[in-house]
Amino acid sequence: MSTEEDVIGEPGPSGEISVAAPYPVEWEADVVLRDGTTAHVRPIRPEDRDALQRFHRGQSERSTYLRFFVAMEQLSARDLTRFTVLDHRDRVALVGVTSTPDGDDEIIGVARFDRIGPGEAEVAFNVSDSYQGRGVGSVLLEHVAAAAREVGIQRFTAEVLPQNGKMIAVFREAGYDMSQHVDDGIVTVSMHLDPTDRSRQVMADREHRAEARSMHGLFSPRSVVLVASVRGTADAHEARLAVRALAGGLEVTGGAQLQVVGLTAVAVRDALDTHGTLDTFDRYDTLDEVPGPIDLAVVTVRAQDSVTAVRELARLGVRGVVVLGSGYAETGDEGLALQRELVRTAHAAGMRIVGPGSYGLFAARSDGSFNASLADRRPLGGVVGLFCQSAPIAVTILATVRRRGLGLSSFLSAGNRADVSGNDLMQFWHDDDATSVVGLYLESIGNPRKFSRIARRLGQVKPVIVVTAGRSGHIVPPGHAVRTTRAPRRTLEEVFRQSGVIHAENTHQMIDIIQLLAHQPLPSGRRVGIVASSAPLAAIVAEAAGAAGMVVTGAAGIVAEDAADEEIVRTVDDVYADGACDVVVAVHVPVLGDHDERFSRAVATAAARTSRPTVVSILGLHGFVPELSTVAPDGAVVNVPAYSTAEDAVLALGAVVMYAAWRSRDHGRGLVYPDVDVAGARALVEKHGDGEVETDVARDLLRCYGIETWPSVPVADADAAVAAANELGWPVVLKSTAESLRHRADLGGVRLDLADEKELRTAFDQMRLSLAEHLPAALRTSATPLEVQRMAPAGVACVVRSTEDVLYGPVVSFGLSGDAVDLLGDVSYGVPPLTTTDVAQMVRSVRAAPRLFGYKGLPAADAAAIEDLIGRVSQMADDLPELRSLELYPVVVAEHGGAVLSARLTLGAANRKDGLRRTLPD
Incomplete structure (x- = not known):
């Protein structure tokens, strides 16, 4: 309970107060609640006085x-x-x-904190x-805790x-380190x-439960309204999409009632004549009558009327709106503003x-099918969930x-x-029990970090x-309000690899892979058996495998065209x-005549009997066909997928x-470092602001x-170099600090293992003279910048970076x-x-x-040490969105331990998309 009594300002004639503190718009967010509905979270404003009183x-x-x-019927003006x-x-x-319904804000919850100490x-x-x-309480706690961390609060x-069990449960179930005690009848x-x-x-x-519940409501509505116009009868543009939706078989789960708004009776009748699956519907001229x-709601109104339509739909308790029309962000800035207003x-x-x-x-569910799409013909029901973005795709x-005869459980x-x-x-x-395989066609990824977690x-x-749309994920089609990435083009591949996502080259290959996963068990290994109609075909398959x-086991089984049934x-x-193999590839291309059904039947029977994952390429067969469908010993129907070419079959099998x-x-397991001081790091970040930080600050x-540099x-001279060596300890390294010569031993920028004063003085004089020719004219002075560092144990030089x-x-x-990184791009990436x-x-x-x-007999480096370092950098980068860039170069990994010899660190304003709070796209 807040005890703050200070008042900032006094209300004016209208009761509103101006506040000097800038409004933190970055704390605003749309959220999904536990029941799948949405709400908006934002900082409170002085103009919320009346809404707060109503609340x-x-x-x-x-x-x-x-x-x-205490009992309080209303809040005082001071409150x-x-x-x-x-x-x-x-x-x-x-x-x-x-x-x-009037468009005013209604407060459904308040979370506040008052600083009471450091x-x-x-x-x-x-x-x-x-x-x-x-x-509501758990969402507000996440958001107010995130705001508190931003302003330096570490403890609530x-x-x-004691009787407020719900609120105590919100605190306890949040997962933070928590303690409580009772004193004088109050739980602290x-x-x-x-x-x-x-x-x-x-x-x-x-987040998972709320968003899943939200989508379940979209796929299983018991009542649907098709809105073609908000002004009465739809014009030609509005009616075109609406009639297409009706003609395609707009269908409500369980055959419940459909409401149609803004279409004439003639238009509805004509649409139903085209596709007569709708038995019942009610037609209205305006939404007020519904x-x-x-x-x-399925909305086909003009873009400029969509916001009005959504406001009117709120009165009906609508949970989801499908907007079929265009004219939004893909048209430019005005369209983007309209699209954002629609979503808000x-x-x-x-x-x-x-x-x-x-x-x-649309969805094919056990409790009845549902369709709210423009598709005039829908696929069969099945176990595959499909998502795509653009309508043409x-x-x-x-x-x-x-x-291909592939069945879908749901599509959006x-x-x-x-x-x-x-x-x-x-x-x-x-x-979703009805879905066992998921396919997504993504033209852009708005939140890769969240995608990675969920995937x-x-x-x-x-x-x-x-x-x-492009393997790198750098393409942003018109209409997609997505931040522009500067990450390396391989970053998306690393996100997919970490998440176990199968990245297909194109939609053809995606369906190839899906049809295998939808009807065949997962392989237990990578040993592949081959059965083919000729030895050359078997050799091609073996090479592709x-x-x-995959690993080819044993000789391929060759089935001649004139072979007997046995x-x-x-x-x-x-x-x-x-035990002969883990998966099977069967290929049959007859030189004369059509495909041999005996071959198809034998392969399908063996696949069903053994539950061995199988793919086939048989001339004339594609997708799921009766020739490759049979019944397993347990009574289950087994379908072996057929592919146009042997290469397609093998590529799909290899991906699976x-x-x-x-x-x-x-x-x-997740990376956990008990010695990490997040609060201390945040204090340093807040103190030193933007730009490249000084060496001492970077070290702190x-x-x-837990990273020691x-x-x-x-x-500036040989005497200073000797004094530094005496302070740091012999042997030492002498190296240039010039950017173009850092770590370049081949250009004389580094002299290693200097054991005494004589060696150091000689090296200093030689480097000062020889390096001058490699430096820009501005640096060609007698005071060539050099530095002294203690010699690290021999090892492998590495570089660890974060951006x-x-x-x-x-x-x-x-x-x-070295050149492996700088010229050849031999770098691995990870997204924390x-x-x-x-x-x-x-x-x-x-590579x-x-x-x-232990390359060529050399001692193996301490892999655990470099893994620990990468993990700590990962944790640091994840905790501190202000960390714009970090470079640890070189990191020398010896037989035992590693040494971070240099660090460069740049800070900037936090601008991270995915943080520690649940939000919808902004």
């Missing part, structure tokens, strides 16, 4: 007593000023708001009675009445705000937006799926992806196959013998083999993360120093947070890695 009066007597410890006029540093308050603040919460149990305390709760593994997991779990409640309006009213520019969505993907086209994204769909599919979690239970990372079965069964290996391996900041001393990217956040890299396995993979994935592990 207070709407609370029950019990809720008011639990918050203030309203104290609660709404804040400095956003020592006194902070966030409110959760939704919009009223690094400590008293916190208090109050959640609307009508919203309790919907996760709160005084709570104290919690550290440093994130813990448990607090991160709690946030991820809550009775509620309505779960989902929807979120404030508790709705999710699919689109704009969406092709729609949706058309081609759905046509491919239908042609996000269009401009202004709100609902692939991340939301992955959250939903994780728990890694989903990939451990269901395969995720992704196609991107080796290139895809010989075909025997040859196929030999390939499928127990790699995924199965990733899924079965140990993914390591790195020391907060070896000291070096700049020297804060506006899209990816922190990107950590590792390589062996990393696991122990991720770090070990980074060290071992560079020069053998030098660390």
Whole structure:
């Protein structure tokens, strides 16, 4: 309970107060609540006085007593000023708001803190009675804790009445380190705000449940309204999409009622004549006439009318809006502003937006199918969940799926992806029993860090196959409001690798892989057996399998065109013998005549009997065909996928083999360093601001993360060099500090292992003269910049870097120093947070890695030491979004331990997309 009594300013005639402190707009965010609805979180403002009073009066007597410890029918003018006029540093308050039917903000919860000492603040919460149990308190705690950390608060305390069990549970279940004690009938709760593994997991779990619930509502509505116009009868532009949606078979789950607004009876009748699956519908001229409640709205109105439509839909309790039309961000700045206003309006009213520019969505579920798409023909029901962005790509993907006979559990086209994204769909599919394989076509990734977290979690239970518009993820199509990345083009590949995502080259290959995963078990290994209609075909398959990372076992089974039935079965069964292989590739291309059904039948029967993952390439067969479908001994139907070419089949199989290996391996544990001083690091960051920091500051900041840098001393003459060596300890290194010569022993920029004063003086004089010709004219002076450092034990020189990217956040890299990094780009990347396995993979994935592990008989370097260093840099970069860049170069890794010989560190304003709070796209 807050005890702050200071008042900043006095209300004017209107009751509003101007505040000198800048409004922290970066604390604003849209969120998804536990029931799948949305709300807006923002700092409280002086103009919220009336809304706060309404919120207070709407609370029950019990809720008011639990918050203030006394009965208060209304807040006094002094209280309203104290609660709404804040400095956003020592006194902070966030409110959760939704919009009223009139468009005004309605406060549904308040979280505030008042600084009571260095690094400590008293916190208090109050959640609307009508919203309790919907996760408002936990969301507000996450957001107010993030704000507190930004202003230097490390600990919250709160005084709570013992009977306020809900609020005590919010604190306890947040996952922070917490303690509590009872004194004089009051429970005092104290919690550290440093994130813990448990607090991160709690946030991820809550985010997952809320977003999955939100998507479940989109795919299983019991009532749908099609809005073609907000002005009465739709014009030609508005009616075109609406009629297409009807003609395509707009369908409500369980055959419930459909409401149509703005279309004439003739237009509706003509649409139903084209596709007569709709038995019941009600037609209205305006939204005002439609009775509620309505779960989902399909909107085809003109872009300039969409915000009005969403405001009117709020009255009906709509949970989701599918915007099929165009005219938004893809048209330029005005369209982008309109798109953002549309999303803000929807979120404030508790709705999710699919689109704009969406092709729609549909689902085939056990409780009835649902369709709100423009597709005139839908694929069969199945186990595959598909997500794509643009409508044209949706058309081609759905046509491919239908042609191959692949079944879908659900499909969604996000269009401009202004709100609902692939991340939301992955959250939903994780728990969806109807979906066992996930495919995504991504034209852009708005939040790669969140994508990585969700995909890694989903990939451990269901395969995720992704196609991107360009392999690097640097393409940003019109209409996609995405930050522009400067990260290396390989960064996205590393995100996918860490997450277990299968990255397909194109939509054709994505469907190739999906059709294998949808109907075949995961491989138990990478040994491949081959059965073919000729030896040359078998050789081609063997070569392709080796290139895809598989191992060919034994001789291929060759089935001649004129082979007898018994010989075909025997040859196929030999390939499928127990222990002979883990997967099978079957290829049959007859020289004369059509494909041999005996071959198809023998392969399908053996695959079903042994549960051995199998792919085939048989002339004339593609996708799922009756010739390759049979019944397993347990009664299950087994479908063996057919591919146009043997190479396609092998590429798909190789991708699945790699995924199965990733899924079965140990993914390591989260990196935890008990000696890390996050609070000390944050204090240094706040004190030293922007730009490259001085050496001493960099050393102190790195020391907060357990990283010790070896000291070096700049020297202007030989006497100073000798004095420095005596101070640091012999032997020493003499090196240039000039940027062009740092670490360049080949240019004479480094002299190693100088054991005494004579050697050092000689080296100093020689370097000062010889380096002058390599330096720019401005540096060609008698005082050539040199420095002295103690000689590190012999080892392998490495470089560890971290860069804060506006899209990816922190990107950590590792390589062996020298030309391998500078010229050949032999660098591995990781996007924090990393696991122990991720770090070990980074060290071992560079091509020069053998030098660390006893190359040509040399002693093996201490791999654990460099892994520990990379892990600490990863943690530091993850904790400090202000860390714009960090370079540790060189890091000499010896047989035992490692030495960080130089560090360069630059700070800047935090601008990270994904932080420690749940938010929707901004």
